[in-house]
Amino acid sequence: MVRARDEAIPAEEPLYRSISSDYINGEDILPQAIDLPRCSFNRSKHSIPEAVRTLRRPNDTGIVELLPRNLPPPVPRASGSPYEFFAVDDPNPAEDPENDAHCEVRIKPQGQRSARITKSRRMCSH
Amino acid sequence: MTQLSEVEIHLPPQTTTTGRADRIARETTGSVEVSPHSEAPSIEQLSPLVIDSSSLDLRALRLAVGTGSAGDFPNWSSSSWAVFEKRLRIGLPVNAAPPARHPFLRGALDRSVDPPPSRLTLARAERVLAEAERVGMAVDRVSVTRSAAVAITFIRVRRYGIFECDSDGDVVLTLTNRANDEEADAYVVAPGQEKAHLEKALSLLEG
Numbered sequence: 037m038v039r040a041r042d043e044a045i046p047a048e049e050p051l052y053r054s055i056s057s058d059y060i061n062g063e064d065i066l067p068q069a070i071d072l073p074r075c076s077f078n079r080s081k082h083s084i085p086e087a088v089r090t091l092r093r094p095n096d097t098g099i100v101e102l103l104p105r106n107l108p109p110p111v112p113r114a115s116g117s118p119y120e121f122f123a124v125d126d127p128n129p130a131e132d133p134e135n136d137a138h139c140e141v142r143i144k145p146q147g148q149r150s151a152r153i154t155k156s157r158r159m160c161s162h
Numbered sequence: 163m164t165q166l167s168e169v170e171i172h173l174p175p176q177t178t179t180t181g182r183a184d185r186i187a188r189e190t191t192g193s194v195e196v197s198p199h200s201e202a203p204s205i206e207q208l209s210p211l212v213i214d215s216s217s218l219d220l221r222a223l224r225l226a227v228g229t230g231s232a233g234d235f236p237n238w239s240s241s242s243w244a245v246f247e248k249r250l251r252i253g254l255p256v257n258a259a260p261p262a263r264h265p266f267l268r269g270a271l272d273r274s275v276d277p278p279p280s281r282l283t284l285a286r287a288e289r290v291l292a293e294a295e296r297v298g299m300a301v302d303r304v305s306v307t308r309s310a311a312v313a314i315t316f317i318r319v320r321r322y323g324i325f326e327c328d329s330d331g332d333v334v335l336t337l338t339n340r341a342n343d344e345e346a347d348a349y350v351v352a353p354g355q356e357k358a359h360l361e362k363a364l365s366l367l368e369g
Binding site: 056058059061062064066067068069071092093094095 | 270273274275303305307308309311313315317320322324326336338340346
């Protein structure tokens with residue numbers, strides 16, 4: 037049974053995502069490790085960190101932990117509202133239907149409602 | 163004359179067997195693969211061909227295709243022509259023969275478990291890598307992202323110059339210095355502008 041979607045993800049709830057060492061340099065994570073406008077994570081409320089490591093992604097031997105409260109501040113634009121980052125619960129998405137811990141970090145113009153965004157870039161499981 | 167180094171184009175097969183496009187293509191490439199086709203195809207049905215050429219008359223080629231033996235291609239909309247011409251205008255590496263892939267790029271493709279990047283993406287990435295070699299910049303990382311882009315990264319401690327070649331063939335250069343937490347700068351890299359942007363990256367990396 038698919039669990040109900042939570043209205044909000046607590047700011048202190050750790051989110052997890054697998055990562056390849058290709059995208060790590062010292063303490064920095066390279067920006068190409070992040071998919072935009074939607075980036076998949078697993079919620080700690082519904083899974084353990086290691087669940088993001090799968091045989092489908094053998095090179096992703098690392099795990100990134102992110103707290104929603106640490107998301108970047110809004111990104112200003114020359115015209116229009118700044119883009120803001122936000123975390124949204126997204127259990128059992130079509131691209132990862134067995135994963136009820138799935139959530140996403142997305143971007144949207146500040147002040148606009150969070151609508152379902154068509155993925156402009158291919159996303160995949162963790 | 164539109165100056166092109168090597169272009170990937172799609173020609174209607176029937177036309178290329180008998181039409182002026184075939185003659186032009188043969189004159190510029192020496193080889194054209196064709197397959198029988200009874201009707202004027204849509205642009206999606208066209209066979210991919212690679213034409214190596216130091217110069218190509220875009221207008222003549224368009225005219226040749228448009229007046230080929232298969233007719234005037236009534237099912238080609240203006241947007242189809244736009245796609246066709248966009249493909250024509252995309253410059254690929256200069257060599258007449260298909261270029262050997264850069265070892266870093268080959269390694270990244272071998273490691274990747276995601277769908278491979280498009281030919282266009284790979285071509286743009288090859289171009290960045292080739293120009294980097296020409297200007298003496300050693301690349302630090304090449305990787306294929308989950309969104310089938312190719313990321314080419316130059317690193318100096320915590321300064322980064324990252325060329326991301328996405329699936330549409332667009333290339334964006336991101337310059338960032340993580341040591342001072344300043345906002346990153348991003349630039350769209352038009353085909354042919356790779357060298358100028360590499361120099362821009364070098365300026366940040368060495369600055």
